[in-house]
Amino acid sequence: MTVKKHKYQHMKTNVERWQEVLISRDLQKLNDILAEEVIFYSPVVHTPQIGKKVTQLYLSAALHVIANNTFSYAKKVIDGNETILEFETEIDGVLVNGVDIITWNDDGKIIAFKVMIRPLKAINLIHQKMGELLSKYN
Numbered sequence: 001m002t003v004k005k006h007k008y009q010h011m012k013t014n015v016e017r018w019q020e021v022l023i024s025r026d027l028q029k030l031n032d033i034l035a036e037e038v039i040f041y042s043p044v045v046h047t048p049q050i051g052k053k054v055t056q057l058y059l060s061a062a063l064h065v066i067a068n069n070t071f072s073y074a075k076k077v078i079d080g081n082e083t084i085l086e087f088e089t090e091i092d093g094v095l096v097n098g099v100d101i102i103t104w105n106d107d108g109k110i111i112a113f114k115v116m117i118r119p120l121k122a123i124n125l126i127h128q129k130m131g132e133l134l135s136k137y138n
Contacts, residue, residue: 014104015076015083022071025063030056034110041114043098044127055113057134062115065129066096081105091129096122 012020014033021030031052039048040055049055066089075086083102090096096117103112117123 013078014102014108015078015085017108018083018102018110019073022063022067025060025067027056027060030059030063033108034059035105035107038110039112041112043115043117043123044130055110058130059113061130061133065091065126065133066098091122091125094122094125096126098122 017029017033020026021033034052034055036052037050038052038055039050040058041048042058049058066087068089068091071087071089073085073087075084077084081104083100083104085100085102087098087100088095089098097119098115098117101112101114101116102110105111117126
């Protein structure tokens with residue numbers, strides 16, 4: 001009996017492509033997986049940030065602030081085009097626990113990226129660090 005391979009079996013999953021971005025911090029790879037109309041929901045900015053350029057700005061800053069050598073995903077939940085990734089990291093001695101909620105379109109591009117962080121001490125620290133980094137981009 002032979003097992004027929006799915007025609008997309010050789011392709012990487014959406015989550016694997018996102019994790020490659022995290023590891024490599026390659027902004028071109030990040031650009032490649034973001035849809036033009038992507039919406040970014042920040043844990044500290046009240047209004048949704050709309051568009052590829054602003055989302056890439058926030059996520060590239062997060063790659064430097066949050067995705068350090070202590071960063072890891074503790075849990076992954078994948079349901080069709082929806083992905084929930086619980087993460088943990090340590091920044092300046094503060095344990096940060098958070099969730100990335102990612103929605104993908106049928107082309108494998110991110111159309112929504114929401115970040116939720118706890119505890120309050122971690123949110124305040126992320127707000128400060130991200131603010132400092134993002135102010136350098138302006």
